[in-house]
């Protein structure tokens with residue numbers, strides 16, 4: 082065998098291994114490199130009213146949709162290249178871990194082992210108030226612990242490669258990009274309450290400011306086409322059409338909205354009438370302001 086061929090037979094695998102090793106180390110540094118927030122210190126009551134409030138939050142905010150009906154944990158995604166993401170058994174976690182560990186994952190995206198989470202939408206929960214975080218913890222703790230066997234999570238090579246090159250990031254990299262609430266000084270309390278509901282429910286998919294932006298796209302990307310729209314469009318909905326969309330997942334004309342129809346049925350059909358009024362009041366106010374800005 083010519084010497085050059087022999088050399089390349091060795092050199093190519095060595096180079097591939099070196100690059101893979103670099104990507105693994107760089108992504109690992111990212112996943113373990115986020116500073117812990119100041120520990121959550123709110124008091125958690127376990128009374129029936131708090132637990133009931135926690136259950137309502139767990140349904141309307143989608144915890145149940147991803148972590149399972151009894152918060153017993155479920156495999157969220159399992160792909161050889163992207164990885165395996167496992168929504169934890171929260172009933173068990175709340176029995177074994179402090180409210181501070183629960184809150185750090187929920188609002189900041191850092192898991193119980195101190196590593197950054199990748200698939201948990203903490204950017205949707207960063208504005209949850211302390212009392213609501215405490216109610217969610219109390220609810221998780223009130224549930225019977227099912228010993229569901231869950232496979233170990235794993236961040237796959239495609240995601241590690243993107244993270245290593247700075248083209249993607251774990252949840253704590255996105256949490257600080259969620260803007261502050263902007264309507265909490267508004268004269269109408271329904272608008273204030275509605276902003277809180279929307280900014281802890283809809284910004285999982287409709288952009289961190291609810292304006293249809295794609296917060297995960299690399300900087301400089303063109304605006305997304307065909308994704309979840311700018312929620313300013315709700316200003317053009319009648320109140321009844323909006324309530325119907327939330328309760329049934331059906332928009333005017335009964336078009337199939339796919340994921341939106343599923344989340345409406347699973348989560349938003351459970352809003353109280355008062356919550357729906359508040360959400361509508363806020364989205365109409367936001368839409369009117371957006372129109373005013375041209």
Ligand code: HEC
Pocket residue numbers: 138139142143144145146147148157166167168169171174182183184186187191192193194197198199200201202206217234
């Ligand atoms: C879109 C699906 C989804 C929703 C909605 C969701 N989670 Fe998660 N959650 C996950 C996944 C997946 C993980 C594991 C993430 C990972 O490894 O990247 C996770 C992780 C967690 C963890 C950390 C577990 C650990 O082992 O450290 C906590 C705590 C948690 N979620 C609480 C909640 C609560 C409370 C809610 C509702 C307010 C909620 N989640 C809503 C998917 C979701």
Ligand code: HEC
Pocket residue numbers: 279282283284285286287307308309310312314315326332333337338339340341344349
């Ligand atoms: C899990 C992701 C997800 C969440 C959470 C979500 N949406 Fe959507 N939504 C979508 C997607 C995707 C579409 C686009 C569907 C399509 O056009 O096929 C959509 C479309 C819509 C539309 C446009 C319907 C139409 O007439 O075309 C409205 C209004 C809407 N969502 C309101 C909301 C509100 C209000 C919330 C929060 C209470 C919310 N969504 C939360 C994914 C989501």
